[in-house]
Amino acid sequence: EVQLVESGGGLVQPGGSLRLSCAASGFTFSSYWMSWVRQAPGKGLEWVANIKQDGSEKYYVDSVKGRFTISRDNAKNSLYLQMNSLRAEDTAVYYCARHRLRGARTSRDAFDIWGQGTMVTVSS
């Protein structure tokens, strides 16, 4: 079964850090672009960051540039999001998502597989 499972969420104070993980199974993880997408409580979806199959390209939404770092370990079939200098507005459910096309050269693609999400709450 193709599956993504996020972990690492929790309650953190403003200015703090958190590292999210996403474990992939059931497919060749190293062949796909991967993204993080977040959803604030009661709000819509916001793409956060993506990473190429080999980790050579990484892109971020402006609001997290310089604070968040996306990475992957293909040997462990895992995706990560290191979040530093967290703000209240980063409070959200964070989903990892697989880009649809295997072996794609660009990140321009829909997301066909999503994890169940992990909640991050930034509050004092």
Add this chain to the structure above:
Amino acid sequence: EIVMTQSPATLSVSPGERATLSCRASQSVSSNLAWYQQKPGQAPRLLIYGASTRATGIPARFSGSGSGTEFTLTISSLQSEDFAVYYCQQYNNWQTFGQGTKVEIK
């Protein structure tokens, strides 16, 4: 940034009726447009990509159309399991989502 605007915000429909959801892009996204369904407490599910291609396992009652800046998702005959929030997403220039349309039971 490309802004995606969905309308209406809420659509009240009776089971068995047709639902038509709209999505407008602030600039052309060609056919790089996807639709997702999200139910409470669940992750989004891909319905349509490439503006009109159904994803694997998606029933034929879901159809997408449009290109450039104007897009439509049509659900031909609403089933009970279709009441949910629907998001459009452009992936022509990074990825941005619309604010969602909630399809509720009339």
